[in-house]
Amino acid sequence: MPTVSNRSGQTPSSPIRRLVPYAEAAKERGVKIYHLNIGQPDIRTPKIGIDALKNADMEVVAYTHSAGMQSYRDKLVESYKQYNIDVDADEIIVTNGGSEALLFTMLACLDSGDSIIVPEPFYANYNGFAKSLGVNIQPITASIENGFALPPIEAFEKAVTPQTKAILICNPSNPTGYLYSKEELEQLRTIVQKHDLYLIVDEVYRDFCYDGNTPISVLSIEGLEQHAIVVDSISKKYSACGARGGLLMSHNKELMAAAMKFAQARLSPSTFSQILGEAMLDTPQSYFDEVMSEYDSRRKLVVNRLNKIPGVVCPTPKGAFYAFVKLPIDDTDKFCQWLLESFNHNGETVMLAPGSGFYATGGLGTQEARLAYVLKEEDLAKAIDCLEAALAVYPGRVQTVSAEVAS
Amino acid sequence: MPTVSNRSGQTPSSPIRRLVPYAEAAKERGVKIYHLNIGQPDIRTPKIGIDALKNADMEVVAYTHSAGMQSYRDKLVESYKQYNIDVDADEIIVTNGGSEALLFTMLACLDSGDSIIVPEPFYANYNGFAKSLGVNIQPITASIENGFALPPIEAFEKAVTPQTKAILICNPSNPTGYLYSKEELEQLRTIVQKHDLYLIVDEVYRDFCYDGNTPISVLSIEGLEQHAIVVDSISKKYSACGARGGLLMSHNKELMAAAMKFAQARLSPSTFSQILGEAMLDTPQSYFDEVMSEYDSRRKLVVNRLNKIPGVVCPTPKGAFYAFVKLPIDDTDKFCQWLLESFNHNGETVMLAPGSGFYATGGLGTQEARLAYVLKEEDLAKAIDCLEAALAVYPGRVQTVSAEVAS
Numbered sequence: 019m020p021t022v023s024n025r026s027g028q029t030p031s032s033p034i035r036r037l038v039p040y041a042e043a044a045k046e047r048g049v050k051i052y053h054l055n056i057g058q059p060d061i062r063t064p065k066i067g068i069d070a071l072k073n074a075d076m077e078v079v080a081y082t083h084s085a086g087m088q089s090y091r092d093k094l095v096e097s098y099k100q101y102n103i104d105v106d107a108d109e110i111i112v113t114n115g116g117s118e119a120l121l122f123t124m125l126a127c128l129d130s131g132d133s134i135i136v137p138e139p140f141y142a143n144y145n146g147f148a149k150s151l152g153v154n155i156q157p158i159t160a161s162i163e164n165g166f167a168l169p170p171i172e173a174f175e176k177a178v179t180p181q182t183k184a185i186l187i188c189n190p191s192n193p194t195g196y197l198y199s200k201e202e203l204e205q206l207r208t209i210v211q212k213h214d215l216y217l218i219v220d221e222v223y224r225d226f227c228y229d230g231n232t233p234i235s236v237l238s239i240e241g242l243e244q245h246a247i248v249v250d251s252i253s254k255k256y257s258a259c260g261a262r263g264g265l266l267m268s269h270n271k272e273l274m275a276a277a278m279k280f281a282q283a284r285l286s287p288s289t290f291s292q293i294l295g296e297a298m299l300d301t302p303q304s305y306f307d308e309v310m311s312e313y314d315s316r317r318k319l320v321v322n323r324l325n326k327i328p329g330v331v332c333p334t335p336k337g338a339f340y341a342f343v344k345l346p347i348d349d350t351d352k353f354c355q356w357l358l359e360s361f362n363h364n365g366e367t368v369m370l371a372p373g374s375g376f377y378a379t380g381g382l383g384t385q386e387a388r389l390a391y392v393l394k395e396e397d398l399a400k401a402i403d404c405l406e407a408a409l410a411v412y413p414g415r416v417q418t419v420s421a422e423v424a425s
Numbered sequence: 426m427p428t429v430s431n432r433s434g435q436t437p438s439s440p441i442r443r444l445v446p447y448a449e450a451a452k453e454r455g456v457k458i459y460h461l462n463i464g465q466p467d468i469r470t471p472k473i474g475i476d477a478l479k480n481a482d483m484e485v486v487a488y489t490h491s492a493g494m495q496s497y498r499d500k501l502v503e504s505y506k507q508y509n510i511d512v513d514a515d516e517i518i519v520t521n522g523g524s525e526a527l528l529f530t531m532l533a534c535l536d537s538g539d540s541i542i543v544p545e546p547f548y549a550n551y552n553g554f555a556k557s558l559g560v561n562i563q564p565i566t567a568s569i570e571n572g573f574a575l576p577p578i579e580a581f582e583k584a585v586t587p588q589t590k591a592i593l594i595c596n597p598s599n600p601t602g603y604l605y606s607k608e609e610l611e612q613l614r615t616i617v618q619k620h621d622l623y624l625i626v627d628e629v630y631r632d633f634c635y636d637g638n639t640p641i642s643v644l645s646i647e648g649l650e651q652h653a654i655v656v657d658s659i660s661k662k663y664s665a666c667g668a669r670g671g672l673l674m675s676h677n678k679e680l681m682a683a684a685m686k687f688a689q690a691r692l693s694p695s696t697f698s699q700i701l702g703e704a705m706l707d708t709p710q711s712y713f714d715e716v717m718s719e720y721d722s723r724r725k726l727v728v729n730r731l732n733k734i735p736g737v738v739c740p741t742p743k744g745a746f747y748a749f750v751k752l753p754i755d756d757t758d759k760f761c762q763w764l765l766e767s768f769n770h771n772g773e774t775v776m777l778a779p780g781s782g783f784y785a786t787g788g789l790g791t792q793e794a795r796l797a798y799v800l801k802e803e804d805l806a807k808a809i810d811c812l813e814a815a816l817a818v819y820p821g822r823v824q825t826v827s828a829e830v831a832s
Binding site: 020022023026035056058062063068071076077082115117118121127129143150151152184210214245259262272273276277282283285286287288291 | 430431433436438463467468485489491550554558559591664667669677684689
């Protein structure tokens, strides 16, 4: 029998995947599960987009330009101005989801054996893409004590090796909800300029900022024109995860030409997602106001409730729709399995994403978990009821953990 | 300025791309171009699919299972039986286009430094995917003299090195239209069994077979259960190129588990393309009869007309919708540029894909070109009028080439 590639062996399985059989078994036993383990919102996709797709003339569903339809990219150019992002249409490549944008970015920047610095905890699939391409992730550990702020710049300085080609951050962050400040981005500028690195920023949660905070795009920072690459997506902004609409943007023409080769090899992004995406650029502000108000209420509910549970530490997320929490338990991998396998609260339980999957450094995150507040408040409250009841009886409960948390 | 990856430098640009500025300039001069350079059919996408998409309940466009919707995969299982393909739903991973299926297949089978044997001329983007992953293509040259049949099995035997991990063919072939016989597939079986290789077969043109020929899927060949991987797509079968619907299939469980890791890293295939694809499985036979009759007429027109032009050699394609022809000229790259830059016939010209882009061996294909017969007969006839008139006056015309062609 032929053998599979080493790269597939090194590519981690989805950290949540291990739990799926336990979730399925629980459902078969009639237990209701609140899914806080995945960033699949219950928010409706803007009707203006769905209607455009339904009304589109689609006699022949044809390829589009490999970089995306000109009309869509032109309209994106206008739309990005509101974020102080000043790009041309030829500085945008439309992709099949943010995932493909990240893949093309890594392919264009990084060779097998190269390294990329990523503050941890980070979006677990970064590791999947990196490993599949033979790229090493050099983690720099952020701390729950200061809400997962950018680690000291000296830590980045120390981590840079001759193999280091890029720094990758997610802003606002999945999984921590941390929103990087202009000052932090400027600190990163110092490092990437000094060592001639790319600064790749996953900004797919840009529109989810709370407490009056404004998102700072890396493309608005002066002096990063040749360094900055932005990965974006319609999945979260418009709750259209299944559309697979994404893009990458950069002012660096050589980088865009390199990425374009990979875009041409796969011929075309989805015509459907582009029709949807272009129409959704006209989504009325009232939609976003409503969605943000909803997420803000959910966020407050989650943070308030969790921090009242003895031993639980939940920093206040400034962006995205995740809370990354510390729990007074032995091991969240075990706890999450136990929640599905051995626990229910009035016939209900909750599914979380164990923290360890978001760290590249072994042994970290074992008391942490990510909660996606993507359910309506009523369900979130019940999910936290389950969590609270579970923590009271979980056999692996440990001494209360104390941590001073910046709000 | 940070530098782009070596892999992007090694990845070839689309071979047709170089011609695009000349095509644009010709259009600006008011010249009409018949595009035979790309496999984008003018055939309508089945209405049953478009209607299903338009009528779908899409309040929240959510992720699906990373391997594709269960309902879609179950229905695919039934549908494949007509091709003597007996797969389970968990032996299918639905992808964003055949391109992504090929990417996942290569990632799962091949490491950087590995080699893959591909008969040339081959679909140019195989090289793009291979180079992007550090994989070397070992070409084995097929010959226009026997209509691009499988090269002698001894040539494969000689090419196998310790780095060789797979053989990749396209059946029926883009770009040659050649349809591999059961005997040829069995010859490949001997080689892949002996050397423990994967046999990857791109079967996206399976439904386009002429003269009563039946397509033989590699998955129907006994003894290849652990070796065979099929790449498929809805792009060509249903003229739905922009939907980005594809899949990979294999009975090899280890291989599927490896591919699944990459599928999970990108979360989900397109929900839209799956709704479309599932509904299109109910496309009435009359649609395919009509389409095949149309393509068959086009094929006959192209082959008959081309072989009447002095010096032109056009083997009769048994499948797909391409003709790979030899022209009595110095260099098709130059000729194709000249067609756009310096020629018109009553204000019209034709765009072809130069043959060299389909060969990995340097210097081959310089007198060859691929024509996609994806336009209606009236336009195809005019396109060939242009080609005929062009060959009569092209300054780089050479002595008539003679080649005995198997029909």
